[in-house]
Amino acid sequence: MGRSVSTEFEIDLGLSIALTEAGAWIIRADDREFRLEEINDFYRAWLLLEQPFSDVRAALDQIACNANAATPFPFAKLIGSALKAQSRQWTDRAMVWVPFLSTAEKASLKGLLSDVRDSKWASQKIRQLARKYVNEIERGDQDA
Template sequence: MIDARSILSAISSDVSCKESIVHESGEKVKWYPILKCDPAGLLLGVEQEGKWVVEAKSCLYILSEAGSFWRLVSLLEQPLNDIRSEVAEVFNKSLDVSTNIDDIFPFTDIVRSGLEFGTKHWAEKAFEWYDELLPEKKQHLRDSLTKLETAKWASQKLRQKAKKELKRMDF
């Protein structure tokens, strides 16, 4: 979750927000679009309480748990630095908020979703992003790497990479 008070208070009042109905609760919430997720056609944003949300087919989903970020695995198809730049542009220019994108954007949660998705393709894509994460962010993925190390669906190459990364964390 984003530090809602500091980020949202910095957003100028002329920035338009959207109002959508949350799929799970039927509650109507206001939120700020941040990133269009192609090719899936999803719209990622942040709601007024500071939680990440994704709009899909006119429904809004709150991304409140690590397991709920699976909807964003298609972002792994794009280079991490491209996503980082797009998000930084929205926050720093459109929303007039100066912040470190790595501290607020759920890169780690998206990588976790790819590692745990259960397919070779998404795990490989997740490792492409993983390699570019800050070392302290990689530590948050220890459980995912441990699961991947013994996953029956994973190739030997993926299992070995997970094992190698876990050993690196222990040093």
């Protein structure tokens, strides 16, 4: 792709999140780069969900600050990607991160959270948590 990268956050051996000089979030896997734009692009970054949200946010915010990035890392898309996959393991991990999102970011996940709430594949605990978040979003919609 030929874009130089300002800083990186290593997720795993040979796998890192970075920001290009143009301000685009990418994932680097060995010698390849993949843009993180659409929700479906984020599956390569799911390993982030294995770490504490505060640690990941601090690292990625630092990268954005160092690069004077216009856009912070899109955590809602990462979480949404894991929810969309309908994988119990990754949904469980993603749901731990939902409380850290802004109200607007949570609202952007309403459809996916509703899918989890109504699913047969998610655990009862996760379905109840999804129901709680959907209810919070809907209460927020009524207040607006």
